[in-house]
Amino acid sequence: IPRPFSKSPLCPPGPGGLVVPQAGLKKYPQPPDYSGIVFPEKTKLKFMDKVPSVPKVRREPRRLWDIRGPSREATDFIQGQYGILALGGGYLHWGHFEMIRLTIGRNMDPKTMFAVWRVPAPSKPLTRKSLGHRMGGGKGPIDSYVTAVKCGRLVVEVGGRCEFGEVEPFLTQVAKKLPFPAAAVSREGLEQMRREEEEKRLNNQNPWTFERVVTGNMLGMRRYLSPYDLRLKGRYWGKFFLKHRV
């Protein structure tokens, strides 16, 4: 009967999948090397304002394209080793910022770890009409400010003398509460993700890819697709990121 919890390097399954865990020689691995890490001046996350210091007077159009598609900025690590990667688009408002700041601040040790924002403070004004009124009467007043986050962007970075295992629990706790799907990643994890994506793209056995159909306008498919699909190549739909697609 194969036992369920087998970790490959310690007890690889034998013939028939049977795993017999045995105690072996204790290995003394080298402790991790934290020599190249530079701590910023303030290790805790900065407080983000609800409203920018110069609040906007002119009400702005919605511009939902700032959520759509892959992110161009803050896609790679700068200071820290671990972070939260956004796997979808969305808006972060002050409540989210406070939640992130307080959760990370509560769980990290400011002496050995540091955290850094990778998103700017809310600056995009959102209007809201007062409740219970009919359509019409002009655009509503500015209700709150938000930051737009596109897919593939890092939200916060955490680093210092710590391992991924220490940091992952509270980063996933934060990631679950964000308005878009997100995941806790490390530098190696992100590289691994990108490598796997690239491998998938290369060893895809399907000769028909979305990109090929769109660029060649095969069967007149561009009638049913958006011009943005040339860029998004079927991996993004609105603010959602389709992970399983190549």
Added chain:
Amino acid sequence: SPLSPGWLPALQLVRRGSKAVTRHWKAMHFQRQKLMAVTEYLPPRPAVPPSCLPRAEETRQEDDGYARVLRRQVEEAFRENRMIAVCQYNSMPGEDVVMMKHYLRKHNIEVKFFLNEIVRPVLSQSKYKNLLPLFVGRNVLLVSRETKAKEMLRVLKGVPQINLLGACIDDTILSRKGVENFARLPPLEAAQGQTAGALALLPSQTSSLLQRGSVYLTALLDRHIQQLQAAETGSPAEPSPPQTSSE
């Protein structure tokens, strides 16, 4: 002006439905759904699934210094000692272990614990390959420079938790019965004496063999003389004295 027939009223299309980016999952046009279904990812399927192929040996982790030290100790133990006994080790209370070690130490037998995962590769590359089946499960090595099998067996008889599996005495693999027979053998000096005696038996007979002819002749002549004397006691004169030949 009337609308030209080839002009698609784009506004109509835009007014219908929601914007491009929505909070909910926007329903896709059916043609787009079909396109998404056609252009899905197909993973590669090799003709022979990788689970049917022999597993590629994973890259060995770097050699641990501690493992190297232990391996050296194992090699030393096998090189230095004449008697190496492998016993099954069931858990014993601590004081019993100490007592057993004490009794064995009196006979100059050391108790050594080695990990199987270290001993097995060392043995498989040395001349003790046939001892490999013994090193499975919890075991202990009793090593000694002299071969005092009888004392060892006596001590082990008093300890039920340790069972002798096999031994390698003077580069000879012995089973449990073999060790018992070996213990029953006479000590080395007595055996040497016996061998020397057996070998010296034939040369000791050489002198008597060589003398046999002349001794026989002497005996015959003595007998003859006696017979003559017996015949001459009937007649008083003695014609000739007995001749004794020199040896």
